[in-house]
Amino acid sequence: MQLTSYLALSAILFSIGLYGVLTKRNAVIVLFCIELMLNAANLNFVAFSKFGLFPGLTGQVFTLFTITIAAAEAAVGIAILIALYRNVQSAEADRYDSMKG
């Protein structure tokens, strides 16, 4: 029962994140939403490692790795966004449309 509620929470977080990435216009919010999706997966790992069919520490160790990687990804994302902002003078994601076809 406990596991199901954690899984449900992470599924909701994942869906909110995906919805945000697809619809939000502000580029920073888009990056936040990606973090939300990654953290939903982390929550799953921890829930499975505590209440899952085969409890163990592996899931929590996995989470430590993914938190680090997500931090690196956010850093890279923000850096790219700043470089882009200097060229386009806008943080609206739908202004980034110079390439089409």
Place this chain on the structure above:
Amino acid sequence: MEHTLLDFNLRVMAPELIIVSAAALLVILELLLKESTSRNWIGWLGLLAVIAAGVSVGMEFGHPPYQILNDSYRVDSFSLAFKALLLGGGGLTILFSLAGGKNEQPKPKGEYYILLLAALLGGMMMVSSADLLALYVGLELLSLSSYILVGINKRDRHSNEAAWKYVVLGGVSSAFLLYGMSFLYGLTGATNLFAIQGKMVEMVATQDQAYIYVSLFLMMVGFGFKIATAPFHTWTPDVYQGSPTPVTIFLAVVSKAAAFALVARVLLIAYLPLVSTGAWNEIVSWLLMILAACSMIIGNTAALRQTNAKRLLAYSSIAQAGYVLVPLSTLGFVGFDLFPSLFYYLCAYLFMTAGAFAVADCIAKSCKNDQISAFAGLSRRSPWLAGVMTIFLISLAGFPVTAGFFGKFYLLTSAVGSNQAWLAAAMILTTIVSYYYYFEFIRQMYFRAPDLAAPRVSVSWAAWAVLAIGVTGTLALGLFPDLLLHELGKIDWHSAFAQAQNAIRQ
């Protein structure tokens, strides 16, 4: 008995150790250099490291499979073959980056080569691990480095925009992959693929299988993105068009090949028990076949209305990814013998794609025009370049005496051999469609009058070297396909999907 890292023979990691130490060393050397000094020799040292790693990969062939730390790192014929391919692609990328040298603005900086080496290292980890955690870390090392590489021209709007699209969609895809992995872990309590396989055998016999498919479908979204198959291909044209051409070559060749190895490894170890229940042929195969068919159809038809040369080649590479998925998707019907044809096609793809992008880049740089119309009358302006491009194009289109023909021929036989006639038909029909846009280049080069104002196409010697390697590879694989196929036939592909000897002994 517990094993620590030092109990293992670390010599098998030589290729990775060479690349990582070269990257670390070059970071420090770059710091000590004066601002005004040319950074080209950092590229040369990087190329040297890639060649040294390639030699050490070559020396490891023929040894029995070996694993380190519970399959976190494993070396077997499968990983060695893919590593050789990745290092070849990485070497070509660095060589072509050196071509930009003199007149290109902005010049490639030291960190560019260091990031390329880091990305290459990530790719090498992806092909030589059987543990979800190590695979994920390798994948992210490759992805994060390539996000920066795509945006390396920070004053160029296209380059920045491509990097932004890549980082957003790449982040989403890795979240999907991770979410799928979390279900796989929850089902089995393990991250080691062989342990997962063991649990999966019990699982397919007894329980409700819904979560197996949840994990599979979520991971397929991530995989589909990384190998750029439709319907997860939307980032590809923008990113390939916007990034500097050497990086495009790297993404098209190295990143894609590494992702293919990852998909093969995860599906064929963790989900292999599904074969025994018949669910593989009913679900997994169909999933891959639909991805393959979608990529061929969407890639080839969307390419028809492109006018930008690099964008057109990007759509063509989506279609090629669909072709390469064919042997993997028919694997459940035919068996493991399809790896030679898959690998053969990837080799052919390496040479022809790298070559075609390199020519497109030389033309775009010289004419300051990245449209296909810049190719007009190339046969009179620069006949050698036109000839070379023609070879790459007929290989991409799949005409005889080139590598592309035999590659496609073997893929087609695998589709026919599995009795999936519709897939073979889709392959043939979309190939015929592709003739139209490949011949658009040839039409421009040979049957259009050159623009009198067009400047001479200047090709640096390093670009010629890349083109020479591409042409040699394309023609050699086309004229003597048996040479490579014979070697590939001797490789023990099964070893990649079985426990290593030193793992069983513990």
